[in-house]
Amino acid sequence: MHVDLFDRFRAGASPIHRLDPRVKVVVAVLFILSNVLLPDGAWLAFALAFIGLLFLNALAGFDLLFLITRSFVALPFALAGVSAVFALPGRPLWAWEIGPWQLVASDAGLLRFASLLTRSWLSVQMAILLTATTQFPDLIHALRHLRVPQVLVAVVSFMYRYLFVLTDEAMRLLRAREARSARPAAGGGGGSLAWRAWVAGNMAGQLFLRSYERSERVYAAMQARAYRGHLLTLNPHELGAYDWLLGAAAVGSLILLQVIARL
Amino acid sequence: MSPIVHRETHDGSLEVSSRELAQPAAPSKDGRPALQVRQLDFSYPDGHTALRNVSLQVQRGEKIALVGPNGAGKSTLMLHLNGILRGEGEIFVGELPVVEANLPAVRARVGLVFQNPDDQLFSPTVFEDVAFGPLHLGLPEEEVRQRVANALEQVNMRAYGERLSHHLSLGEKKRIAIATVLSMEPEILVLDEPSSGLDPRARRGLIELLDQLPLTILAATHDMPMVRDLFHRMVIMDGGAIIADGPTEALLSDAALLEAHGLEAP
Numbered sequence: 001m002h003v004d005l006f007d008r009f010r011a012g013a014s015p016i017h018r019l020d021p022r023v024k025v026v027v028a029v030l031f032i033l034s035n036v037l038l039p040d041g042a043w044l045a046f047a048l049a050f051i052g053l054l055f056l057n058a059l060a061g062f063d064l065l066f067l068i069t070r071s072f073v074a075l076p077f078a079l080a081g082v083s084a085v086f087a088l089p090g091r092p093l094w095a096w097e098i099g100p101w102q103l104v105a106s107d108a109g110l111l112r113f114a115s116l117l118t119r120s121w122l123s124v125q126m127a128i129l130l131t132a133t134t135q136f137p138d139l140i141h142a143l144r145h146l147r148v149p150q151v152l153v154a155v156v157s158f159m160y161r162y163l164f165v166l167t168d169e170a171m172r173l174l175r176a177r178e179a180r181s182a183r184p185a186a187g188g189g190g191g192s193l194a195w196r197a198w199v200a201g202n203m204a205g206q207l208f209l210r211s212y213e214r215s216e217r218v219y220a221a222m223q224a225r226a227y228r229g230h231l232l233t234l235n236p237h238e239l240g241a242y243d244w245l246l247g248a249a250a251v252g253s254l255i256l257l258q259v260i261a262r263l
Numbered sequence: 264m265s266p267i268v269h270r271e272t273h274d275g276s277l278e279v280s281s282r283e284l285a286q287p288a289a290p291s292k293d294g295r296p297a298l299q300v301r302q303l304d305f306s307y308p309d310g311h312t313a314l315r316n317v318s319l320q321v322q323r324g325e326k327i328a329l330v331g332p333n334g335a336g337k338s339t340l341m342l343h344l345n346g347i348l349r350g351e352g353e354i355f356v357g358e359l360p361v362v363e364a365n366l367p368a369v370r371a372r373v374g375l376v377f378q379n380p381d382d383q384l385f386s387p388t389v390f391e392d393v394a395f396g397p398l399h400l401g402l403p404e405e406e407v408r409q410r411v412a413n414a415l416e417q418v419n420m421r422a423y424g425e426r427l428s429h430h431l432s433l434g435e436k437k438r439i440a441i442a443t444v445l446s447m448e449p450e451i452l453v454l455d456e457p458s459s460g461l462d463p464r465a466r467r468g469l470i471e472l473l474d475q476l477p478l479t480i481l482a483a484t485h486d487m488p489m490v491r492d493l494f495h496r497m498v499i500m501d502g503g504a505i506i507a508d509g510p511t512e513a514l515l516s517d518a519a520l521l522e523a524h525g526l527e528a529p
Contacts, residue, residue, distance in 0.1 A: 137387035225396035
């Protein structure tokens with residue numbers, strides 16, 4: 001039984017796939033930073049950033065809609081920014097009375113919300129592109145070489161490795177519950193909501209305990225192989241002229257984007 | 264010295280046996296056994312006593328099966344052999360006592376392969392997992408790569424370096440788990456349930472692999488046919504104590520002994 005739901009990597013041999021993972025990580029982070037720095041309502045710059053994304057998407061050999069369809073997953077989180085609509089002073093558009101409170105939507109607030117939404121949407125697409133064109137171990141190497149704190153990188157790396165094991169474990173638990181969840185043919189049964197919640201709580205506890213015990217076994221396995229508290233790895237990547245060139249082009253485009261937004 | 268054949272069982276009765284003692288394998292040049300355990304006792308923090316007065320001598324090149332019912336203390340004993348658990352008593356790996364200061368050296372000599380390869384393979388790729396041991400031994404990069412290649416070669420998994428561990432089958436994982444330890448070039452290979460969960464072909468392949476490895480091997484197992492085919496010496500544990508220790512053939516023909524400790528002749 002295997003769960004490969006989380007593997008976001010799509011194999012390919014495109015120029016983007018071949019790019020050094022460090023360059024990809026740096027460019028992706030800079031792209032997100034650039035989105036954050038774009039002023040509210042800089043629609044031309046947002047559009048250019050989107051076109052840039054579409055260009056990279058095509059370069060990576062994915063369908064036109066690949067990024068867009070996957071990016072919808074993350075959009076609900078951007079709704080957290082909805083409070084911006086009511087938080088900024090400006091020309092009032094609508095007003096609602098909720099008990100003693102009055103909510104006033106302003107034009108400036110709406111503009112900020114729309115910009116926030118666009119920024120996060122663009123940024124999510126870049127992150128999707130990064131994980132779709134880079135093997136996860138390469139990403140971890142890139143983070144390591146970019147001097148991200150070792151402990152963080154180790155946590156990410158273990159998380160990735162054991163996400164699959166844990167999901168398999170959870171699926172086995174669910175399956176075992178399913179297999180014993182018979183119901184009378186006449187309907188009914190199934191227990192009260194409280195009882196079912198209690199069962200689910202026990203399962204979550206089981207999962208936690210099993211993971212905890214597994215972590216001790218994994219640590220023992222690490223110790224058995226000379227681990228003394230510092231993770232070491234080899235460096236399998238080297239930056240070539242091609243990587244520098246593409247990286248520089250990407251950074252240049254981002255600077256240009258910032259200038260255009262402020263013209 | 265030769266292993267002792269009769270021991271006190273965990274319920275206190277004395278089990279007497281007149282079996283032949285195992286012929287010890289030729290001692291090494293320095294005359295020391297590869298591994299010596301002397302009067303080892305261990306209790307888990309919850310008070311459960313897992314090992315009682317365990318003594319064991321392993322000569323270089325011996326292949327020994329450690330058998331006994333679940334909860335007999337086999338895994339606990341194995342975790343002591345490279346100092347992951349520390350009980351009361353003495354353990355020597357070659358001339359090295361297993362004490363805090365020697366742990367790095369001891370762990371380079373005693374390679375422990377855990378029962379569940381998902382616990383053993385914790386890196387994203389196979390290469391990184393096999394390289395983990397040699398890297399942490401502080402070897403230079405060239406040598407690490409060489410050792411990874413050799414270890415993968417030894418388990419016939421040459422082409423698997425860049426594979427992701429979680430995409431492998433159980434049989435492949437077990438082989439890689441052995442490679443992660445072989446890359447440290449240990450003198451003693453200690454395996455916990457190496458054949459459990461494998462399909463017949465993978466199991467057969469694993470037995471051949473273990474047979475060919477020119478190492479001292481100590482394996483805890485319930486796989487009695489494998490014990491018969493692969494191991495010349497057998498140690499029976501029950502209730503945290505060693506009950507019997509002798510040539511496999513002799514112990515396997517003692518039906519009463521096997522039955523008393525939840526075992527069956529193959």
